Amino acid sequence: MAEVLTTVKTDGKEPPIKKKSRIEEVMKKWGIPIALAVFLILFFMPTPEGMTPVAQRSIAVFTGALILWITTPIPIYLTSIAAILMLPLIGAVKDQDVAFESLGFGVIWLMVSAFVLTSAMMKSNLGRRFALWMVTKFGKTPKTTLLVLIIINFILAFFVPSTTARATLMVPICMILLEVYKAIPGESNFGKVMMLQGVQADAIATSGVMTATAGNIIAVGFINEQAGGHIGYMDWLLASMPTAIVTMLITFLIGFKLFSTKGEANFENAMGTLKDELKKLGSFSVDEKKASIIFIITVILWATGDYQKGWFGFEISTEQTAVIAALLCLLPRIGMLTWKEANIKWELMIFAAGAYSVGNALDKSKGAEWIIKNVVSGLGLEQMNHAMVYVVVIFLSMYSHLIFTSKTVRVTILIPAFIALAKSLGMDPVALGLAAAMTMTYTITLPPHSKVNTIYFGTGYFSVLDQVKYSIVTCFVGASVISLALFTWFKVLGL
Template identity: 80%
Template sequence: MTEEVQPVNKAAADPPPVRKKGLEEKMKRWGIPIAIIVFLILFFMPAPEGLKPDAQKSIAIFTGALVLWITTPIPIYLTSLLSILLLPLTGAVKDQEAAFGTLGFDVIWLMVSAFVLTSAIMKSNLGRRFALWMVTKFGKTPVRTLLVLVLINFILAFFVPSTTARATLMVPICLILLDIYKSIPGKGNLGKVMLLQGVQADAIATSGVMTATAGNIIAVGFINDQAGGHIGYMDWLLASMPTAIITMLITFFIGLKLFSIKGESAFEHATDTLKEELKKLGPFSLNEKKATLIFALTVILWATGDYQKGWFGFEISTEQTAVLAALLCLLPRIGLLTWKEANIKWDLMIFAAGAYAVGNALDKSKGAEWMIKKVIAGLGLEHMSHALVYVLVVFLSMYSHLIFTSKTVRVTILIPAFIALAKSLGMDPVALALASAMTLTYTITLPPHSKVNTIYFATGYFTVLDQVKYAIVTCFIGAAVISLSLFTWFKILGL
C-alpha cells in the first residue's frame, strides 16, 4: 500500500476553526424558534388566493427548513431528515415514496460514486505525482509556475470530484514551491498571488466540470427533473468550461497586476528540489496504475456518452459510468480501496435527499410557481426584458455566497426558484438555471465561505483584504462572461 504523503504545512492540512462572530452565534441561538414560528404561521394562516393546501404545506416546510439550513442550529442533514418526515405526515405529498424515495435518485448514486473516486485518487498519490511532474517539467519561471498550478487545478477537477480534496492536495505542493523560492508570508507577493489563485482556480475549475462538486450534480438533478432538461456530463462541460477558462485567464493576469511579482524569488536549484520531492514518491505504484486505468476509462465513457448509442446500440449514462468506476475502485484485487477507506459523506447524501424531497414537493404542488409570481409582481420583473432578467439572475446567483456559505444549500434554494421564475416569465428554464448553476462554485470572497478558502488562508500568505479585493473583481468578471455566454455560446450549443 502506498503510504499517504503528509502535507508540508500542518496548518494547511488542519486549518484552525473559524471563530463564530456575534451575528452567527445569534443565528444559531434563534434559528430553531424562528423556524418553528415561521412554519406555524405559514402552515395555519388562511390560504391566499390561488394557493392550494398541499402547496401551502410545502411552502411552510420549505421555509422552515430554509431557516434551519441558513442558521444551522442543527446539522443540515438533520433538517433534511425532519423535512422528509414532515412532507407525508402533513399531507404536503400524498405518497410517502415521493419523500422517502429521493435517497434512491440516480443523482445520489452519482454523488456516492464521486466520493469513492475522490478517496481512490487521494490514496494512490496519483494527483500529487502528476502535480509535481507538471511543475518540474513546465514551471521554469514564476509566471509559468503560476500558470502550471492553475492548469493542474483544472485537470484535477476532472479526476478529483471534491474541492476540499483538491485544496488538500495542492496546498502542500504550493508550500514546497514557496519554500524553494524563499518566499516568506507577509513579504513579497509570490506566495500571496500563488495561493489566492489557488483558491480561485479551485472554484472556477469546479464550475466547468459537472462532477467536480456535489453542488453541480444536485443542480443538474433539479434542471433535468423540474425544468425538463437533458443536461449530461458533456452538455455541462461544453457550456461551462469555455467560460471557466476565459474567466480564469482574465483574472490570472489581473492578479499579476494587483500583486506584482517582478523581481521576486530566486529560482536556483528549484527544479532539483522539486525533482527530489517527486523522487520520494518512488516508482509508479500498482495503486497509481489502477487509478490511472479506472479514471481513463471513466473519462472516456463520459466523453463519448452522446455517441455510444450509435456505436454500440446502447448507452452508458453518466450515473452508470460513475457507479462502474466506484465498483472498479472497490473490487478485490482489481481495485485499490476497501469499503472502510471510501470516505463517503453520508450526511451530504441525506441532506441532498431532503433537499430534493422538499424542492420536488414545491414544484409539483405549484407552490414554487405561486411564490415566484408574487416576487415577480412585487419587483416588477414582468416589465423587464428577458435579457435583463437573465443578467440580474446570474449576478444575483454569483454574489449569493455572501449570504449563503454552503454551495449545496445555495443550489437547493436558488435553482428551483430560478426554474419557477423562468416558467412564470415564459423564459427558457434550462438555460437560466444552468447559467446560474455555473456561478455557484465561486465561493471565494472570504475565508469562511468555503473549506477551500480556510485551507489556503491558514498558510498565512494573504490577508482577508487581499482575498476580498481579488474576489470582487473575479466574481464580476465571472458573472459578465457567463451572462455574455448565455446570449452567444449557449445559442450555438442549442441551449
C-alpha cells in the same frame, strides 16, 4: 510556516474548525424557535388566493427547513430527515414515495461515486505525483509556474470530485516552492498571487466540470427534474468549461496588475526540491496504475456518452459510469480501496435527499410557482427585458455566496427559485438554471466562504483585504463571461 505545511499535507484531514462569530451563535440559538414559529404561521394561516392547501403545506415545510439549513442549530442532514418525514405526514405530498424516493435518485449515486473516486486519488498518491511532475516539467519561470499550477487545478477537477481534496493536494506543493524561494508570508507578492490564484483556480475549474463538486450534481438534478432539461456530463462541460477557461485567463493577467511580481524570479532551488519530492514517490505503485486505468475508463465513458447509442446500440449514463468506476475502485484485487477507506459523506447524501424532496414537493404542488409570481409582481420583473432578467439573475447568483456560505444550501435555495422564475416569465428555465448553476462554485471572496479558502488563507501569504479585492473583480469577470456565453455560446450548443 512549517506547522502550516504539516497541517495541509495531511491527506484527508479537515482544516481547523473556525470559531463561530457572535451572529452565527445567535442564529444557532434562535434557529429552531424561529423555524417552528414560521412553520406554524404558514401552516395555519388562511390559504392565500390562487394557492392550494397542498402548496401551502409544502411552502411551510420548505421555509422551516430553509431556516434550519441556514441557521444550523442542528446538523443539516437531520433537518433533511425531518423534512422528508413531515412532507407525507402533513399532506404536503399526496404520495409518500415523492418524499422517500429522492435517496434513490441517480444524482445521489453520482455523489456517492464521487467520494469513492476522490478517496482513490488521495490514497494512491496519483494526484500528488501528477502535480509534482507538471510543475517540475513545465514550470520554468514564475509566470509559467503559476500557469502550470492553474492547469493542474483544471485537470484535477476531472479526476478529484472534491474542492477540499484538490486544495489539500496543491497547497503543500505551493508551500515547497515558496519556502525554497524564501518568500515571506504577507510580504511576497508572488506568494499572494500563487495562493490567491490557487483559491480561484480551484473554484473556477470546479464550475467547468459537472462532477467536480456535489453542488453541481445537485443543480443538474433540479434542472433535469424541474425544468425538463436533459443536461449530462458533456452538456455541462461544453457549456461551462469555455467560460471557466476565459475567466481564469483574464483573472490570471489581472493578478499581476493587482500584485506586481517583478524582481521575484529565481526558481532553480525550488525546482530541485520539488524534483526530490517527486523522486521520493518512487516508481508507479500498483495502486497508482489501477487508479490511472479506472480514471481513464471513466473519463472516456463520460466523454463518449452522446455517441454510445449510435456505436453500440446502448448508452451508459453519467450516473452508471460513476457507479462502475466506484465499483472498480472497491473490488478486491482490482481496486485499491476498502469500504471504510471510501470516506463517503453520508450526511451530505441525506441532506441532498431532503433538499430534493422539499424542492420537488414545492415544484409539484405549484407552491414555488405561486411564490415566484408574487415576487416577480412585487419587484416589477415582468416589465423587465428578458435579457436583463438573465443578467440580473446571473450576477445575483454569483454574489449570493456573500450571504450563503454553503454551496449546497445555495444551490438548494436558488436553482429551484430561478427555474420557477423563468417559467413564470416565459423564459427558458434550463438555460437560466444552468447559467446560474455555473456561478455557484465561485465562493472565493472571504476565508470562511469555503474550506478551500480556509486552507489557502492558513498559509499566511495573503490578507483578507487581498482576497476581497482580487475576488470581487474575478466574480465580476466570471458573471460577465457567463452572461455573454448565455446569449452566444449557449445558442451555438442548442441550449
